Amino acid sequence: GESVxxxxxxxxxxxxxxSIINCAYSNSASxxxxxxxxxxxxxxxxxxxxxxxxxxxxxxxxxxxxxxxVKHLSLQIAATQPGDSAVYFCADGLTFGKGTHxxxxx
Amino acid sequence: KAGVTQTPRYLIKTRGQQVTLxxxxxxxxxxxxxxxxxPGQGLQFLFEYFSETxxxxxxxxxRFSGRQFSNSRSEMNVSTLELGDSALYLCASxxxxxxxxxxxxxxxxxxxxxx
Numbered sequence: 001g002e003s004v005x006x007x008x009x010x011x012x013x014x015x016x017x018x019s020i021i022n023c024a025y026s027n028s029a030s031x032x033x034x035x036x037x038x039x040x041x042x043x044x045x046x047x048x049x050x051x052x053x054x055x056x057x058x059x060x061x062x063x064x065x066x067x068x069x070v071k072h073l074s075l076q077i078a079a080t081q082p083g084d085s086a087v088y089f090c091a092d093g094l095t096f097g098k099g100t101h102x103x104x105x106x
Numbered sequence: 107k108a109g110v111t112q113t114p115r116y117l118i119k120t121r122g123q124q125v126t127l128x129x130x131x132x133x134x135x136x137x138x139x140x141x142x143x144x145p146g147q148g149l150q151f152l153f154e155y156f157s158e159t160x161x162x163x164x165x166x167x168x169r170f171s172g173r174q175f176s177n178s179r180s181e182m183n184v185s186t187l188e189l190g191d192s193a194l195y196l197c198a199s200x201x202x203x204x205x206x207x208x209x210x211x212x213x214x215x216x217x218x219x220x221x
Contacts (some may be wrong), residue, residue: 032206043110043212045148089149093138093205094162097199098148 004097006091012103019077021100023090028071035064035075036089038099044089047075080104109135110180110199110213118219124185127216131178131199139210142174143194155180156203184218188190192220 004025006068013019025033031052036044050057050064050073057064063076077084087099111130119125123183131138137161140152151164153221155174174180184191194217 034209036212041214043198045208045212045215046209075219077142091205091210094148094149094151094154095205096141 004095005094008100009098010101010103012105013080014105015080017080019084019102021054021075021077021088021102023073023075023097025071025073025090025092027092028068030092032093034072034091034103035062036088036091036096037085038087040086042056044096047088055079077102082106110197110211112195112197112213112216114216115214116217116219118221119187121187121189121220123187124183125218127182127184127195127197127218128180129180129199129213131180131197132211135199135201135211136178137200137203138178139198139200140176140182140199141196141198141203142166143196143215144192149196150186152182154203155206161203175185187220189220192218194218 035047036050037047038044048059048064048101058101061078066073082104085104087101089099090097113128125217137156139154141149143149152166152173158174169185172182190194194215196215198212199211201208
């Protein structure tokens with residue numbers, strides 16, 4: 001069946017470094033993708049989205065890249081801060097990946 | 107504007123019992139989706155309701171059911187509870203159906219523990 005997955009369950013980075021979180025999807029007909037951030041004790045929150053007619057979209061300190069050829073998207077977080085510690089999910093429609101836990105080392 | 111409200115926040119039930127969870131979406135949102143979140147499986151889609159009709163359904167047994175009322179509030183019911191049903195149940199509301207075109211707004215969830 002269709003699935004959305006992330007490559008790594010945990011990613012540890014130094015404060016101030018850039019973080020890259022990856023996601024693969026299987027539905028070639030997918031045309032809308034979202035990245036969510038879930039902090040401890042809270043529900044997921046929208047970070048940024050991208051449509052299939054785009055390769056890249058930038059927000060504040062975040063960039064999402066979409067490679068439709070290999071059905072892969074990534075979330076880049078610039079100058080990672082302690083507040084970025086959370087679990088990050090990519091979503092394809094109603095389907096979510098299992099999440100990557102981003103840990104920020106001081 | 108009030109966010110998505112889920113009640114109760116915490117619940118402890120015994121195996122074999124049934125439970126009903128409630129979700130009030132953001133005003134104006136007609137789509138409500140439910141998810142089960144466990145440490146090993148991440149967020150798993152249960153079902154989505156839009157304008158009182160179930161529009162999409164995940165791969166969960168028939169013990170899991172839901173409904174949506176005319177004011178877009180939604181309830182989720184789990185019958186004959188099993189230990190494996192212990193999880194965080196998240197509700198999300200959005201303007202459109204199918205998770206396309208717009209983002210979903212999540213509540214804080216209901217933490218269900220089955221003993």
